[in-house]
Amino acid sequence: MVVIGAGPGGGSAALHAARAGLSTLILEADPEVGTPVHCGECLSELAVQNLGLELPDHVKALDVKGIRVIFPDGTEKLLTEQGYVLEKHLFERWLCDEASKQGAELLLQHRVTSMERVYNSENQFVNWKLDGKGDEFPIECRAVIDGSGVSGAASKLLDMGGEVEVIAGFQYEMLDVPNDGYLDFYLWPKYSPHGYVWMIPKEGGRANVGLVTTDKKGAIKYLNSFIEDTYLADKPTANPPWRAEGIKIRPFGGTIPISGPRTTTVGDGILLVGDAAGFTSPLFEGGTHLALWSGREAAQTIAAAMKEDDLSNNRLMAYERAWKKRFPPYHKILKGKTALYDLTDEEMSTMARCLPEELGNMSPFDKVVIGLRILVRKPILFTKRVIPVLLSFGYSRAKFFGW
Incomplete structure (x- = not known):
């Protein structure tokens, strides 16, 4: 099996594929894993727990208490939830090192430029032929997990769900x-x-x-x-x-990517993970936790499908059903995000002043109180869809993954 890309999605996929006993090859286009860094480098403790990770100290840049959201008038609200700021390049290298300890092989400076499926006479998928820039090409493999980013291999070379904003x-x-x-x-x-x-x-x-x-x-x-x-x-x-x-x-x-997942993340012999699949929170754009989970789920899906000798689109759809069940409701977050940016600075700040100081774990009663405050102070906010805005904050937290 080949994993394209050694970011958090690809690294997680490679680690769990190797743990499942699959012969695993990681193809990374850059000269080293983890650079250049492309993100803010943070990960919630809730995500770490749910992913079963044991982060070594050297990949942590700081233990943090949570998030403070600051609105245009200076109003501050807290989401107190422990987590970490990562040294992202060290974190991604650690994932690949752990995968290598389980038998995975890493090839640096190998960029995929061609992907061709091979079918048998009965039109059943057999394997992939990959070509590209790097000494080890061409490469044949039974399955591919693409973690090469929003403009990576599958998005350029295959018809995998159209354009992503x-x-x-x-x-x-x-x-x-x-x-x-x-x-x-x-x-x-x-x-x-x-x-x-x-x-x-x-x-x-x-x-x-x-x-x-x-x-x-x-x-x-x-x-x-x-x-x-x-x-x-x-x-x-x-x-x-x-x-x-x-x-x-x-x-x-x-x-x-901010438009939510691609319309399809599965094909014969291939699964998309992380940014390649469009897996970031559309409101605050966090994606490391979703990439790690999708990489693990993709590897486990491929391993099970290989045991059944069935890597067809229909068999691999189990992966898409799994992430749709687990991930936050993207369409509701996008609805709230659109409404948020329709607010003026003054309206946004008024909404913020109606929120409690601590945004985590608000009870149904707390939410009713917030609604009453908004109704008294700025009733026009209801016509500007402030409720979807507030709901999007909760959905973006992604209760199974934190921030």
């Missing part, structure tokens, strides 16, 4: 940034149209400070403006236009 993510690693153990998410449309700004702290005063926005061309400009206008203005970053001194740390970013 993406959002631009960009961040700096900064120095000497104060923190109290919370991740800060700023819902400030001024600095991140149809997105948000984050401050994700690490040990020693380091922090990832970045944003996502639908305005891909303006992402760097918005982030620089946020830093210039806030408490971060005097902190050194990589390549800053406002300050030349300080340790230079490379900025980084990437594209994130």
